[in-house]
Amino acid sequence: xxxxxxxxxxxxxxxxxxxxxxxxxxxxxxxxxxxxxxxxxxxxxxxxxxxxxxxxxxxxxxxxxxxxxxxxxxxxxxxxxxxxxxxxxxxxxxxxxxxxxxxxxxxxxxxxxxxxxxxxxxxxxxxxxxxxxxxxxxxxxxxxx
Numbered sequence: 001x002x003x004x005x006x007x008x009x010x011x012x013x014x015x016x017x018x019x020x021x022x023x024x025x026x027x028x029x030x031x032x033x034x035x036x037x038x039x040x041x042x043x044x045x046x047x048x049x050x051x052x053x054x055x056x057x058x059x060x061x062x063x064x065x066x067x068x069x070x071x072x073x074x075x076x077x078x079x080x081x082x083x084x085x086x087x088x089x090x091x092x093x094x095x096x097x098x099x100x101x102x103x104x105x106x107x108x109x110x111x112x113x114x115x116x117x118x119x120x121x122x123x124x125x126x127x128x129x130x131x132x133x134x135x136x137x138x139x140x141x142x143x144x145x
Contacts, residue, residue, distance in 0.1 A: 040080060056118060
């Protein structure tokens with residue numbers, strides 16, 4: 001009986017804190033952190049081979065194997081989060097949590113690999129991207145296209 005009362009009080013306290021906004025649920029936090037690591041770089045406009053070779057290595061996408069293709073969004077996270085506020089569209093996986101926006105990107109394509117090195121070709125341009133978002137407020141969690 002005492003355990004049940006303690007659990008009820010604990011649940012009530014958590015719900016109160018959530019209601020007051022003092023505790024925020026972590027909607028997709030690991031996915032959001034991965035999205036940031038793999039796809040966001042606002043410090044550079046990118047667009048060349050040196051950029052791709054450097055960033056792919058720095059961001060851990062060359063080990064244990066070379067990632068075939070990756071896109072870096074060269075915009076600040078506020079701009080990217082604003083894409084999450086646009087109307088929902090269908091993702092490649094069929095879910096309806098994708099959003100479309102126009103940003104500067106660098107597409108990195110694997111051109112060569114050796115035992116010690118991955119080599120990439122970079123192409124910078126402005127284009128439409130589609131990202132999946134989730135949470136409240138919504139945050140980007142997956143690069144769709």
